Amino acid sequence: MTVADVHATEPAHDELAAWLRLLETPGIGRQRARRLLRAFGGPREIFEASPAAWREVLDGHKVCEALARPPEGHDALVTRTGQWLQQPGCHLLVLGDPVYPSTWMELADPPLVLHARGRLELLGIGALAVVGSRHPTPQGADNAFQFSAALSQAGMVVVSGLAQGIDGAAHEGALSGPSGTIAIVGTGLDRVYPRQHHALAGRIATEGLMLSEHVLGTPPLAPHFPQRNRLIAGLGRGTLVVEAALQSGSLITARLAMESNREVFAIPGSIHSPQVKGCHQLIKSGAKLVETTQDILDELHWGTSAPVSTGQEKAPAGSPMAAAVQARSDDTPEDPLLDAMGWTPTTLDALQARTGLPTSELNHRLLELELSGHVVRLPGPLFQRQACA
Structure with missing residues (x-):
C-alpha cells in the first residue's frame, strides 16, 4: 500500500462533535456506545433520538441522563481537536473508516475512534x-x-x-x-x-x-x-x-x-x-x-526478498538506546575470561574462583572488556557478557 492509496475520511464538524460527545459522556463506555451505534446508526443520530429511545436500548440505565447534555469542556475539546486535525499527518479514524485496522474489528471491544499521526x-x-x-x-x-x-x-x-x-x-x-x-x-x-x-x-x-x-x-x-x-x-x-x-x-x-x-x-x-x-x-x-x-x-511464513538484518545496526547517537547499546566489533578472539563468565550474571568472587586470576588483574581485564562493550556491569555488583552479533 502506498501513501497515495491511503485516505482517511475526516469527520465533518458536527460528526466530530458527536463522536467526541459519545466518547466523553460519563458512564457510557465502549460497550454501551456500540449498543447505541447499532441501534441508531451513527453518533449524530444517537443525539437526535429521544431519551425514551435511549432508555430502551440501554435498559433504562441511569447514564441516559448524562447523554442529554454535552460533557463539561466539550466545546473546547471539539475546537482543540479540529485545530489538531489541521496539522500535517493528523487524522481521526472511526469505526467503518476504510483505513480503520480490520484486525481490531475482531476485538471484543474495538476503539470507537482513533487519533492517528504519521504514516x-x-x-x-x-x-x-x-x-x-x-x-x-x-x-x-x-x-x-x-x-x-x-x-x-x-x-x-x-x-x-x-x-x-x-x-x-x-x-x-x-x-x-x-x-x-x-x-x-x-x-x-x-x-x-x-x-x-x-x-x-x-x-x-x-x-x-x-x-x-x-x-x-x-x-x-x-x-x-x-x-x-x-x-x-x-x-x-x-x-x-x-x-x-x-x-x-x-x-x-x-x-x-x-x-x-x-x-x-x-x-x-x-x-x-x-x-x-x-x-x-x-x-x-x-x-x-x-x-x-x-x-x-x-x-509466520513471511516471505521477503529483503535481506534479513545481521544484527549490526546501531542506535542513533543521543537516543534512549545509545546509553544501553554500544557499538561493538565481532572480530575479537575468544577470551578465556568470557568463557569463564558464560552468559549468566556473575560475581567477581565467582570469576576469581573460575579463573584463578589475582584481583587486580581480574579487575583490569573486566574494565577492558567493559570498555570494549563485551561485558556490562550490573547492580550487585554483577558482570554479564554481551552478545556480539
Missing part, C-alpha cells in the same frame, strides 16, 4: 508486536533493538507502546529499517509519556505512526495502559516478548495475543535471571522459543 499506510503492512520489561538488562535492550531492526528490514512493521525499556528499544530498532514502527499510547496524542521519549515520539510521528483511542489532553492514567495492551496484541500477526519478569505487564499483552489466536514468541535467558522468568513461563505455556529473527519469519 497511515503502515496500517496496511504486516506487523508484529515487540514488548518487554520497562527496566531491561543491557542485553535485553540490545535484543529488542536488533530483532526489531531485522523485522523492519524484512518488511514487517514493529508495534509497541512507547514505554521505557524494551518498547523504546524496539521502536528505535524498527526506525533503523525501512518498514518503520507503530506506537500505540495510553494518553492523548498531544502528550508524550514518558517524557524522556519526547524526541522518539516526534520521530515516530514523522517516520512511523502514532495511535491513541484517547481524546486530546488525556493524561497517563494507570487503567489506560492495560487497555492499550489489547490494541498492541490485536494489531499484528503475533507478539514477541523480549524480556519480562513474572509480574510484567508484557505477559498481559502476550495472553491477549494468545486469546486472539495470534502467535506468541519469547526470547529465553538465564535460569537465574528474574528478568526473563516471564519469558520462560510463556514458553512453558506454548509460546515459541526464538533465538533469531528468522525463527519468527519462518513461523
